[in-house]
Amino acid sequence: MTIPKNPQNIQNLFDTIALKYDFMNNIISLGLQKEVKSKAIRLLDIKPTGEILDACCGTGDLGIIIKSNFPDTKITGIDFSSKMLEIAKNKNSNINFVFGDITKTLFSSGYFDTITMAFGLRNIPDKEKALKELYRILKINGEFLHLDFGKKNVFNLIFDKFTPLFAKIFCKNPEPYKYLINSKKDFPSPDELIKFFETFGFKLKTRRDFVFGAISAQVFVKI
């Protein structure tokens, strides 16, 4: 059985897996996820005292990496899973982790210098609404980093094969991990995503692929 993709189910799913999220992420990515995130943020031109939003921040790693490299930035992480946020808050109290839906935030237009989103968009059924909102709250000339799985190559196949196995071994309820694998299947390729993002007014600045393209980062500028 796969879980129907609607916001309520997604929220419940991440609340359910929150406690094991970091542990499983490290196993599934063979410990690479933090390194990839660290390399991806180097593609950004981060202002030392800039306002930064980590959208769909989950347990907060991306914001925490940025804060450790740029201690004077003001970072906000937003997510609609209170359980994921609880873990993020316990890891770092210098980041403002807030509960909210990225498709309808209360931030002022043009508020953020930089927005990041890692492995988030895939989980949002109304991607247009999310991208319009991200575009609205980003400053003109501000940058948006998008990071997610990329090409369906051998590394992605290994991920798809081993994730259910690891989930069976380490989690009481492996069902949510089936959803995570399925959510990759219908997600657009990086080339398709770039075209899609550009229809909202984002202009591609740079793209970098990791793990032979299994993970892809794209940085866009709001023009």
Ligand SMILES: C[S@@+](CC[C@H](N)C(=O)[O-])C[C@H]1O[C@@H](n2cnc3c(N)ncnc32)[C@H](O)[C@@H]1O
């Ligand atoms: C796969 S996790 C990624 C977490 C983190 N960015 C990372 O790289 O580990 C996806 C996150 O997106 C959040 N999410 C999904 N849809 C959302 C929405 N509409 N608004 C806010 N958060 C959302 C989920 O609650 C979950 O924490």
